[in-house]
Amino acid sequence: MRFLPHSDTDRQAMLASIGVASVDDLFTDIPADLRVHGLDLPKAASEISVERTLGRLAARNMPASSVPFFVGAGAYKHHVPATVDHLIQRSEFLTSYTPYQPEITQGTLQVLFEFQTQVAHLTGMDVANASMYDGSTATAEAVLMAHRVTKRKKAILSGGLHPHYRAVVESLSDMAGDVVAALPADPTSTEDILATIDKDTSCVVVQSPSVYGHLIDLAPIAAKAHEVGALLVAVVTEIVSLGLVESPGAQGADIVVGEGQSIGNPLTFGGPYVGLFATRQKYVRQMPGRLCGETVDAEGRRGFVLTLSTREQHIRRDKATSNICTNSGLCALAFTIHMTLLGEAGLVRLARINHANAVRLADSLSELPGVSLLNDSFFNEFTLRLPGDAAAIVEGLAAKGVLAGVPVSRLEPGKPELANLLIVASTEVNTDEDRAALVAALREVL
Template structure:
C-alpha cells in the first residue's frame, strides 16, 4: 500500500526485535472473540490506486452544479469571493499544511508569527483590543461569545436579535442551553425594524446583534450600546460578511464588547460550507476569559523576539472541567489563509473590495427597485438584500432561474416556513456587470 514504508522484511526484523512471531500478538489485549468478529463482519472494498481514487471523486464532483457553472446570487451566510492564487499556494505548502498546533514554539515560528499577524488584523478590523487565534465558525463563535459573557457578567438574561442568521441562533441556543442562561430571541420580522433597546434591563447579561444582519441590512445601532452600558450588559456584534467592515462601522465603533464573525468567505472557495473560520475579538479587560488558542510575543533567552501559545491556563488541557471552552483544534489553516489575504489586500484593497461589492449590489438594486413584481425589503444593505416576490413563490422563481443557469438566491422559506415569497440575493465581485444586467432582465420578466 502506497502510504506504508514498511516492507515485509522490515516487519519481520522488527517483530523479531520485539520478540513476537506474528503482529497479532500485539493485539492480544483486545478480546479474541471481538477481534474475530471484526475480521468476519466488516465488509468494505479493497484499496484503490490514486488514479482510481481521482476518477471516483471526479465523477462525484461532476454530479454537482457549481457557482462557477451558473451565475450565482447565493449568500445567506456564505458569500462567494475571489481569493488571489497566492493564498492557496501558500497554505498548500506542507510546512503550513502538515504541521500540528504549535506546541513546540522553536519549530513553529512560521505558524505562530502568521497567527500573531492574524490576531493583529482581526483586532484591527473589529476595532477591538485583542483577538484569539480562531474558532470553528461564525455560529459557534457567537455561542462561545455568549458563554464568555455569561462568565464575565454573572447575570442570566441573554437577548438575541431575531435578525441574526437563524443557523447562528440555533447553534447558540444548542450550545448554551445547559449554562443556566435565560435566552430571549426577538421574533424574526422581515417587514419591521426590531426594537431591542426596550428589552434591555438590569437583569440583562448580554445582547447580540448582527451587522450586516441576516437580510443584509447594515446599521449603526444608535442608542443600543448606551442602553447596554447603563444596564451593565455586554454588547456582542456578529455577522457572516466581515468584508462589510471595510465600509461600515466596526463592532467597536458601535460599542461592542465582543465581536465574532464568519471569516471563511475571505479565505477560500465556498466548499459547500466548510471548512469555516470563526473570527473572534474582544476588549483587553476580558482577555483572560476568551475561548480558544492565543499567540503572544515574547523573547528567547538571548533576547530575540519570538512567539508562543499563551494564556493557556484558560484552556482545557490545563483547566479541564473549569476551562473557558472545550476547543482544542481550531481553524488554523483558514486563519492563515485569511491573514495572507488581508496582507495582500491591505487597508486600501480591503476598502476597494468592499466598495466593489457594494457598488455591484447597488447596481442590481437600482435595476429592480421600481419593478412592480418585486419589492426590495431593505432600506440599507452592503452586498446582500431581500426581495419580496409578487405572484410567485421564491422556490418557483429559483427553479425558473435555473433554466437560465442562474442560482437566483436563497429562499427565506428554508429557515422560516411562513416566508415563502422572500428571496435573499447576494452580489459580490464574482458577479460580472453584464450578468447582473441579464439577471435584472430575468427578474423583471418573472
C-alpha cells in the same frame, strides 16, 4: 477486511462493554426519517470505476463558478488570489498543528499573531484570539463568555441574527441551562430590541449587516446594554463590510465575533471556515480559544508564544473558558495572506466595489413588476419580496443557469409569512453580464 480490522466478536465485545445490543442503537437519537438504511454499494470496485462514479455524482452539482451566482446569507463568493492557495500549500504550513513547542513553531505562531492583529484592527477591538471554528460557534462562545463576565444567564438575540447562528447559541445554552430570548425574524428591520433589555440581561447579540442585509446602528444598543450592566455582542458574517462600515468596536461593542470566510477562503460547499473573536482588553482572561503573544527569549531576541490557552486541551475542564480543541489554523493563514495582499487601501476598494455592484443589482431587480426591496441600507446583500414562493422561483432560475440567492424559507422553515422573501448577494466577482442574466431570468420566471 484491510480497512475494517475488527471481527464480529470484537464488535460484540465493544457493544456489550458500553451497554447496547447493536450498532443501530448508537443512532437512536437521530430521527428515523433522517437515517440512511443501507447503501447500495458494491463489495469492491477498481480505482478507475470509483473515480468515474464519484465524477458523475459531482457533475450533478452546479458549482458556484459555473453560473451567475448571487448566493450569500453567511457564505460569500469572493475572488481569492492564486498566491493564497500557493502559499498555504507549502508543507511547513499545510502540515503544522498546535504550536505547543514555540522553539520549533515560530512561523506558525507569528502568522497567528499577525492574524490576531488584523482581526483586532478590523473589528475595532483591543485583542483577538487565534481564531475559532466558524462564525456560529464563535457567537455561541461569545454568549457563554458574556455570562461569565456578567454572572447572568440571559441572552437576547436580535431577529436579524442568522438563524443557523441562533440555533448554535440555543444548543449550547440549552446544555448549560442558560436563558435565550430570541426575537422574531426581522426582515424589515423594525424590531425594538432596546425594549427587551432589562437588569437580568447578560448580553445582546446583534448582527450587522443582518442576515437580511440591513445595516444596524449598534451605538444605541450598546448604550442601553451598558446602562443595565449587560454586554453587546456584535456579529459580522460578511467581514468585507468592515472595509466601509464603522467597526463594531467604535460603536460600543464589547465582544465582536464573525465569519472570516470572505477573506482568503473559498465557499468549499460550506467549510471549513474561520471564526473571528475579539474583545476588550479587560475581558481577555474570559476569552475562549487561545492567544498568541510577542515576547523575547533568554538572549533578548523577538519571539512568539501561546500567551493564554484557557481551553480544555490545556487546563482542567472546570477552569477552562471553552471546550474548543483546536482552531482553524490553515483557514486563518489564508485569511492573513489575503488580507496582507489587500492592505487597508485594497480592503476599502474591495468593499466599495462590492457595495456598488449590489446597489446596481438592487436597483435593476426592484424595477421588475411585483418585486420590492426591503432594505433602506445595505452593504452587498439585500432582501427582496417576490410575487410568489421564493424557493420555487429560485428552482426555476437554477433551471435557467442562474443561482439567484437564498430563499428565507430555507433559513426559517415553517413560517409562511416569509415564503416570498429572497436574500440576494452581489460581490466583486459578479459582472454586468451576470447581473443582466439574473434580471432577465427573473423577469421570465415571474
